[in-house]
Amino acid sequence: MSFETAVRLTEVLLSLALIQQSLEHLRGQPAERALFLARAALCLLVILGVASPWPLVGLAMLSLLILQRFHGPYNGGSDRMGLLALWCLTLSQLMPSQAWREVVFGYLGLQLVLSYLIAGGVKIVNPDWRSGRALRDVFQFSAYPVSEHLRRWADRPRAMLAMSWAVMLFELAFPLTLLSQPVLVVGLVVAATFHLANACLFGLNRFFWTWLAVYPAILWLQDRLF
């Protein structure tokens, strides 16, 4: 995948993800609506490729106002990845040379790999994750399961143990998928399925769309490095 194609795909996918989030905010508090209407309009300009890179610059500036409005990201990790992607795309466009543009966009791809590797690393050093106890806790009493029915999954310790190890091993092994493009594609399909499951079970729909938006960056980086 060429650099230009990867950047453009990331821009479009991220804009679609941000429009989806913005529409959700339009039913919220009146003070939020103006911010998110403006964000949706700028995303539309990015998708249409109008006046590049200024709509991206506008989105980056607007992201500071939104951070200020909520005293941090509205939805934790998913918003952080969205911010990272937005700022990497914006700064990449503003860099004075192709080499620097690639460095900044490559940083986004690298962070995608780290998002899996570090998440797997911090789990596997925790005995509660290795025994399946932590995942039981997630289902039993955390705020995330979307229905009471799902809490019953905590009563199946063997399934929790198997799921815990499947998640940890996948996250830790993800960097190995960089060795070849076909393996990376398989890895990304598995990763997208993992995010889809999290969206269904825990209502984390923003993770699904935001992580998907960054996949072109890692596909390009793999091609560039290997």
Next chain:
Amino acid sequence: MLRAVSLLLPALIPSWRFFDAIGPSPRVEYALLPAADAAPRPWREFRPRPAHLSLAAMLGRLVWNPRWNETLFLVSCAERLMDQPTAHSEDEIFRRIDADVGGAASQPWLCFRLVFLSREGDAITRDVLFQSEPRRRADVA
């Protein structure tokens, strides 16, 4: 602006420590009161989750999930109230409960409390770690 940049930095240099440890989990409960000095009874859970959600509903939430995402934002506000208390977190919780629970002219006051669930051995314990002062609902929005 400096504050916004400091809020942006953890996104530009992320830690990615998702679910590294499962800590106490907050639930928001609220009570409507006839007067500021009335006893807050009964406590009601704010937006209790449904007993069951179909696969179709789960998939639908991939594209439209504003209530759940707002509920997760209130979880963040509840955790912030414990870690670094600010009026902003308390105001956000008040405002979003008030917008959701509907009107009752005979109960113009609102207060909320944060109940944290955690595991001790094999038992799940509930601890009330924060209770707000009542606010007149007309002043909340």
